[in-house]
Amino acid sequence: xxWVLNIAVIVVGAFTIRPxxxxxxxxxxxxxxAVNCVVMLARALPEGKVPQRVAVVWLGFGCVAAAALIAAxxxxxxxxxxxxxxxxxxxxxxxxxxLALAALCSLLCxxxxxxxxxxxxxxxxxxxxxxxxxxxLVGMVNGSQRRAVLAAIAAAESAERAARAxxxxxxxxxxxxxxxxxxxxxxxxxxxxxxxxxxADALLDTGDLDKVREANDKAHSMVKESLKQAQxxxxxxxxxxxxxxESLTAMLDxxxxxxxxxxTGTVREVPAQVTQNLLRIGQEALxxxxxxxxxxxxxxxxxxxxxxxxLSIRNGPATRAATAGVGSGMGxxxxxxxxxLLHGTISAGPITEGPDEGGWHVEAVIPG
Numbered sequence: 001x002x003w004v005l006n007i008a009v010i011v012v013g014a015f016t017i018r019p020x021x022x023x024x025x026x027x028x029x030x031x032x033x034a035v036n037c038v039v040m041l042a043r044a045l046p047e048g049k050v051p052q053r054v055a056v057v058w059l060g061f062g063c064v065a066a067a068a069l070i071a072a073x074x075x076x077x078x079x080x081x082x083x084x085x086x087x088x089x090x091x092x093x094x095x096x097x098x099l100a101l102a103a104l105c106s107l108l109c110x111x112x113x114x115x116x117x118x119x120x121x122x123x124x125x126x127x128x129x130x131x132x133x134x135x136x137l138v139g140m141v142n143g144s145q146r147r148a149v150l151a152a153i154a155a156a157e158s159a160e161r162a163a164r165a166x167x168x169x170x171x172x173x174x175x176x177x178x179x180x181x182x183x184x185x186x187x188x189x190x191x192x193x194x195x196x197x198x199x200a201d202a203l204l205d206t207g208d209l210d211k212v213r214e215a216n217d218k219a220h221s222m223v224k225e226s227l228k229q230a231q232x233x234x235x236x237x238x239x240x241x242x243x244x245x246e247s248l249t250a251m252l253d254x255x256x257x258x259x260x261x262x263x264t265g266t267v268r269e270v271p272a273q274v275t276q277n278l279l280r281i282g283q284e285a286l287x288x289x290x291x292x293x294x295x296x297x298x299x300x301x302x303x304x305x306x307x308x309x310x311l312s313i314r315n316g317p318a319t320r321a322a323t324a325g326v327g328s329g330m331g332x333x334x335x336x337x338x339x340x341l342l343h344g345t346i347s348a349g350p351i352t353e354g355p356d357e358g359g360w361h362v363e364a365v366i367p368g
Contacts, residue, residue, distance in 0.1 A: 013078060036066055063085060086102050190226075192291075299313070
């Protein structure tokens with residue numbers, strides 16, 4: 001719409017403004033007409049590309065050119081350029097500078113008519129010249145609306161970028177969770193199965209078939225346990241709710257610590273994520289106990305308090321030689337990550353006193 005109006009003012013001015021020619025006063029009017037067209041069409045220049053000082057100079061020059069066009073012509077619609085330039089001033093400049101330039105435009109145009117500088121408009125009162133600055137208010141409103149729209153668009157784009165970043169963070173968090181589950185299910189289970197199969201292979205050379213069968217049975221038992229763990233992982237990924245006490249009991253039963261669980265407090269259903277992470281922490285602690293302290297007694301305590309669920313696993317010192325091996329180093333890191341995601345706390349370290357001195361303890365506290 002703005003472009004249509006600008007072009008219309010130029011076309012109408014080209015046909016009505018007189019004198020206009022290639023010599024004398026007509027040439028001066030033609031030059032002023034061209035200057036006013038350029039100043040008015042310069043509205044299309046992007047605001048960020050034109051320094052404010054340059055805009056003040058060119059628009060101030062436009063006010064002078066508009067007043068000079070009014071003074072130099074004796075007929076036509078040359079005064080419309082002053083109105084449009086004043087509107088552009090309000091659109092382009094801050095309020096204080098815009099009002100100052102608009103006042104200058106009014107004074108110059110009104111003075112040109114009042115003092116009859118040049119032929120002027122015989123039928124146009126000088127008060128009309130004073131009104132040429134009024135469109136600055138319209139320009140200020142339009143500029144304010146445009147800036148508000150741009151700010152809203154920028155805010156929407158910023159919110160969209162934030163949403164994309166949050167989505168990427170959620171994907172990375174989920175990847176981390178799945179990586180921990182894969183570590184827990186595969187690294188521990190397959191390492192244990194591999195140890196038993198290597199033991200069975202070594203025992204074949206001794207001819208002790210009973211021990212070979214025992215190692216083979218242990219490997220089969222670990223395979224079954226791995227399948228259970230895989231089921232827990234699938235349940236967790238589907239956000240299904242697992243019964244914490246029953247699942248923990250089944251885990252201890254499969255590892256040969258059937259009677260080691262003590263439950264205190266009022267048993268209640270906890271969120272699936274809390275159940276899954278507590279089970280994984282328990283599994284990690286039991287696997288480490290079996291690896292580094294074989295034959296050691298294990299005590300597991302699950303406590304339900306008013307505002308938290310606590311899981312404690314303690315094991316004594318080893319009663320037989322541990323099998324040499326190097327862990328992945330990710331177990332304790334994974335436990336800390338799990339608890340941190342649920343805004344809980346975890347402590348893990350050696351036991352330095354009491355009947356279990358020389359053993360290890362892990363205690364996780366998760367709110368809710």
